[in-house]
Amino acid sequence: METLQVLLLAFVSIVIVNNLVFTKFLGICPYLGVSGRLDMAFGMGCAVTFVVTLAGTLTWMINNWVLAILHLEVMKYVCFILVIAGAVQLVEMYLRKFFPSLYDSFGIFLPLITTNCAILGLCLFIDLWSIKSLLETVVLSFGAGIGFTMAICIMAGIRENLELADVPVCLRGAPITLITAGLLTLAFMGFAGMIR
């Protein structure tokens, strides 16, 4: 029961309170770049969720079971980025073979996930928070993906409506998106302090 409570708290914390996009500024590039249309944003979110769950778990395993034992922590970053690039490649190959239509609709986003800072960021944060249990790592990684999907979908919904609004010329495009994002983080700050 206690484990369940810890896991549930970890999930809520990473999705809402410590949302990677709103409080840690991770994954801002796709957040601003891909959030033009809701369906694209959702697709991107799903792909990121899958890769981040895989990458977070794998890097935790490698870090704790291989690097820590061999005292090779220096190699941490190189290993992390290799795992992420490998995971993305794996997802890409799998999708191309079994879901070609989905693969086509993802297009350029799949390889771009490698350089999505949310993924490497989460791996680094899991290391920094020194999470000890594998189960908690899996929940945190999955939650981070869900949190990212939520953020990017909210943003896409707002931007679809923003297209109809009369925005001053010099604010059009990136500036108004950034200001909107700022207001969104303000809303999410209301959750701060709920959990550690």
Place this chain on the structure above:
Amino acid sequence: MANNEGKTISAQNVLLAGLWRENPVLRLLLGMCPTLAVTAAVKPALTMGCSVIFVLICSNIVVSLMRNLLKPHLRILMFTLTIATFVTIADLFLKAFQPDMSEALGPYIPLIIVNCIIICRAEACASKNGLFISIVDAIGMGVGFTLTLCVLAAIRELLATGMIFEIPVLPTAGDSDGWFVPWAAMGMPVGAFVTLGLLLAGVNLITRKGRR
């Protein structure tokens, strides 16, 4: 020094492009994550900028030297591994000589690995040009990035605490004759997004005027 491909590009042009015309943050919208995350004060912003300059120069040198050996489908992987190596060096260096800053920047130093600026310059410049042009490009882009970071950080630090580089500038309300009430929001994520948004709007305004 520049080889055949690089002859048409003058070094001065490349250097200036990074500072303004193709400024990575303001014009190309690259490297947004560190830009937003480390600009609560000038000191971490400057540290971040210097680390990025170091990694950018080193990775551009290596990529430029090995550009003829690269296989097209493996090139991004090679870029990332090169960058990861230099970021590890920068991270260890900061941990040894600037432990406070290393603590404050936390995971954002290792996150330079996935900073789009560096991989973009490796792909767009260093893998096509000779050593000299690549180094000049790295310096231009790196300094452009650092300057933008510092401007953003100076605005935010001034409004959030009344200080710049930890030196008091505006007399805050806590002092005897102070009048300035610090905006706590400027030090928070909201401040980062809104300030950068307004900064971009300002840049848009300037370039629009210039074109007319």
